[in-house]
Amino acid sequence: MKIASLTIGRIREGLLAGEFSAAELTAEALRFAEQENPKTNAYLHFCPDRAMAAARAVDEKIARGEDPGPLAGVPVAVKDVILTRGVRTTCASKLLAHYVPPYDATAVVRLERAGGVILGKTNCDEFAMGSSNENSAFGPVRNPVAPDRVPGGSSGGSAAAVAQGTAVAALGSDTGGSIRQPASFCGVVGVTPTYGRVSRYGLTAFASSLDHIGPFARNVKDAATMLSVIQGRDEMDSTSAFAPAQDYAGVLDAGVDGMRIGLPKEYFAGLASETGDLIQRGVDVLKGLGCQIQEISLPHTEYAIPCYYIICTAEASSNLARYDGVRYTSRSPNSPTLIDMYRNTRGEGFGAECKRRIMLGTYVLSAGYYDAYYLKAQKVRTLIYRDFLRAFEAVDAIIAPVSPFPAFRLGEKVDDPLAMYLSDVYTITGSLAGIPCMSVPCGRTAEGLPVGMQILTRHFAEADMFRLAAAYEKASSFFA
């Protein structure tokens, strides 16, 4: 059984035909993942007991003649910012190194209810803050395609596990590009759904107005199946949307003839030339499928990064206040007073990037600066949001780069936070607007590094996004 080449559909076929049981598949998947993990550090820890119990439940359902669910027996990895009851959830932070959550995230509950088998928890940037996975307290992740390079971030471990074949699909979280950018760097499919499409109950909060949960997979259909399972209103998350659930895997063959596609002119200026060429070739493929391509303008694009880094740090400074040495985290010893205890615990526990963002966020929210920074950024966010609404009057989808360049070397940008922030330029806009976006592989550079192409559609138009991605996948040859 070759775990690394399995798809959700193939697993279902094999289970229903009695070729293998979910327990056999899971045991082999765990063995393979534990064997391969030292090459990438994609997983922080495994949960074999939970995985085997989930697998046995699938086998029992099949034995009783019941439908084992759309993710039956599928080995899944879950980013370690998403809570798993009884299974350590560290947020890749020293502060939460021993934290064991008392409840499951809704997305986790839905995955397992659909027959999914969670193998373990994946590495990421501490509290999902970063674009390279180098901010993990438990060591960086290596890109399985090029081990001297980063996998992207912050969901680097989830992307790497899927690319490496140690999971068939994975859950990540995306605040400003943390699913799409690592998907692009590792050559897999990564989906950020519409804001509110997937419940964030049990997702460790980073920037609440921007946080999303979304799937990784090696092909469009598997990603579509994953999102179909985890989507939908959840009364435990008051920001989850009432939009009717859709069967995304069922719309993939509908074709894209006549679909109107916009290319934002602001997105193609600062690209590495090979990245630009590969995306242009992707656009040519879509043209060949009957899409109508036109240039569009998203005029406030250049303000997205400053806007985002004010809003996300402000929200983060507030959300991270709870890690204070009282309820969840380890506690600094030698702190005689309560205030010392808070300050020492946080000063010793948080990594450099978290501290930088807490400081920046606290500053922009502090007395005298609120209007100049935070309120200003919220107004600019409105302008960026309106850019998209206007663009979608003329087009059905937007094609864009995901990152200005392919995976960079470990350590290359680690000392220059602003340069790291600037690399998020093409993913942040969609996050601020709350629209669905995804990265699909669109080829490799001469050095063999994967490049992703981004597809963005209207709010709740994931079906269009998947349909376009599937048509592209069929017409190209860049998918695993």
Next chain:
Amino acid sequence: MKITEAEVRYVAALSHLTLTESEFKKLAHDLNEILTYVDKLNELDTSQVEPMAQVLFEAEETATLREDAERTGVSNAEATANAPLAGAGYFKVPKVIER
């Protein structure tokens, strides 16, 4: 300078972060660089623009409220299980009131 060293120290106190001298130095440099960059937003006239806290979708005002019905929550034992110091069902912290 967008932010002085004294301000960095003040913000660290507000943030409840104990920082080393080298961290203060590095953060003062980084924050200055970032704050200078985000000044770019002032190129835009936003006097007529409404701020946006998050993306909102059409729904009844009370649609997100659930029934006020009793339900089982996290137990006291589970809630305190991860605390560095707990006892008698409480989180324990250093003494805050002097006798």
